[in-house]
Amino acid sequence: MPLPGACASLSPKTFKGMARVTALAVSGTGLYTPPQSISNEELVTAYNAYVRGANAANAGAIAAGKATALVESSAEFIVKASGIKARYVVDKAGILDPDIMCPRLPERPNDQISILAEMAVSAAREALKAADRTAADIDGVLVGASNMQRAYPAMAVEVQDALGIDGFGFDMNVACSSATFALQAAADMVGSGHARAILVCNPEICTGHINFRDRDSHFIFGDVATAFIVERAEAAVGRNSWEIVATKLKTKFSNNIRNNFGFLNRTAPESIGAADKLFVQEGRKVFKEVVPMVAELILGHLSENGIAPAALKRLWLHQANLGMNDMIARRVLGRDPVAGEAPNILDEYANTSSAGSVIALHKFSADLKAGDIGLLCSFGAGYSAGSVILKKQFNA
Numbered sequence: 462m463p464l465p466g467a468c469a470s471l472s473p474k475t476f477k478g479m480a481r482v483t484a485l486a487v488s489g490t491g492l493y494t495p496p497q498s499i500s501n502e503e504l505v506t507a508y509n510a511y512v513r514g515a516n517a518a519n520a521g522a523i524a525a526g527k528a529t530a531l532v533e534s535s536a537e538f539i540v541k542a543s544g545i546k547a548r549y550v551v552d553k554a555g556i557l558d559p560d561i562m563c564p565r566l567p568e569r570p571n572d573q574i575s576i577l578a579e580m581a582v583s584a585a586r587e588a589l590k591a592a593d594r595t596a597a598d599i600d601g602v603l604v605g606a607s608n609m610q611r612a613y614p615a616m617a618v619e620v621q622d623a624l625g626i627d628g629f630g631f632d633m634n635v636a637c638s639s640a641t642f643a644l645q646a647a648a649d650m651v652g653s654g655h656a657r658a659i660l661v662c663n664p665e666i667c668t669g670h671i672n673f674r675d676r677d678s679h680f681i682f683g684d685v686a687t688a689f690i691v692e693r694a695e696a697a698v699g700r701n702s703w704e705i706v707a708t709k710l711k712t713k714f715s716n717n718i719r720n721n722f723g724f725l726n727r728t729a730p731e732s733i734g735a736a737d738k739l740f741v742q743e744g745r746k747v748f749k750e751v752v753p754m755v756a757e758l759i760l761g762h763l764s765e766n767g768i769a770p771a772a773l774k775r776l777w778l779h780q781a782n783l784g785m786n787d788m789i790a791r792r793v794l795g796r797d798p799v800a801g802e803a804p805n806i807l808d809e810y811a812n813t814s815s816a817g818s819v820i821a822l823h824k825f826s827a828d829l830k831a832g833d834i835g836l837l838c839s840f841g842a843g844y845s846a847g848s849v850i851l852k853k854q855f856n857a
């Protein structure tokens with residue numbers, strides 16, 4: 462029996478990634494790429510120097526069977542297993558120094574913009590220009606990223622201040638899916654009239670949270686920032702403007718990608734500096750579990766919106782692993798993707814967390830024609846996944 466006064470249950474129908482009542486658009490994108498890059502060969506040389514040094518230092522324990530010798534990494538393995546050939550980084554010297562193996566970014570005084578906000582602002586300026594908008598047209602800033610500069614104040618408020626935006630800002634973290642989740646949040650706010658336009662930024666210094674001494678994952682990430690503007694489709698004037706046809710988000714708990722760094726670490730000082738306070742993953746399990754989850758999400762989302770997979774002109778997928786993206790594209794399209802259909806930026810940028818699919822959209826969308834449909838999709842820790850169906854508004 463329901464309690465007296467209990468509400469009638471919601472419709473039993475499954476939730477659909479709805480087409481929007483008010484037409485909204487991603488009206489401009491921007492990208493900040495750090496000037497320094499590290500090739501697989503450079504990274505492996507540094508890692509192998511660390512391995513030789515550690516094994517020499519532990520030679521006695523290794524010979525006595527009390528310690529296990531570390532094994533060298535290989536550039537060939539990295540490119541074969543992931544498709545990654547290089548990555549942009551904010552500090553090359555620290556990462557490649559076998560005694561440091563971490564970016565060195567001196568702390569800035571509080572009256573200077575923080576490094577992640579600075580990267581976000583750089584990408585944001587490009588997005589504003591592409592959308593033909595100024596700060597005066599924006600009412601809110603969302604920073605969606607895997608790792609925040611600090612606990613508070615929010616980076617978004619700092620970005621807002623640096624750009625002179627009147628309104629509000631807040632940060633949100635859904636790991637690699639932060640950009641698509643922020644896109645849906647921005648679309649909801651503009652669609653409901655809470656803002657005329659929202660600036661979304663995704664600054665990622667992923668090299669700050671990789672363990673460069675871990676053979677399984679030392680090659681995975683790079684640094685970058687992306688940004689985009691969400692506004693009403695009828696107001697959008699950016700030449701590479703994309704109507705947001707529908708969005709759909711999904712999360713499902715998993716420990717297979719995890720980082721236990723956090724403000725409570727100081728309450729258990731014995732584990733400060735342990736490997737789990739940086740990025741750790743079960744890469745093979747992630748591959749196997751996330752591919753079907755994402756393919757199912759995309760196919761369901763297309764079907765709910767009456768769009769045949771064959772109608773997709775492009776797939777801008779999260780950039781974690783080339784084999785994973787080929788497999789997802791194959792499941793969605795029902796055939797092998799042709800060159801350029803699911804563009805890959807992993808070779809140059811590596812995994813840039815939330816920014817990856819937005820880089821693909823930024824770099825590989827201007828050639829499409831008005832009315833063409835494409836799909837932006839993120840996936841990562843949580844697990845989390847976001848699907849965004851986009852329709853090009855204008856011919857270039």
Ligand code: COA
Nearest residue numbers: 533534535538542543637676677744745747748781782841
């Ligand atoms: N150099 C050389 N060999 C390496 C190596 C390295 N750096 N790292 C691992 N290997 C070896 C392993 O020891 C193993 O050897 P074995 O077969 O003799 O035991 C072999 O390569 C395969 O290791 P495995 O970890 O199973 O590799 P993989 O093919 O699964 O590739 C990833 C690893 C991480 C590239 C891949 O699993 C992946 O990208 N998964 C998806 C991750 C993802 O999407 N994460 C989201 C993060 S946001």
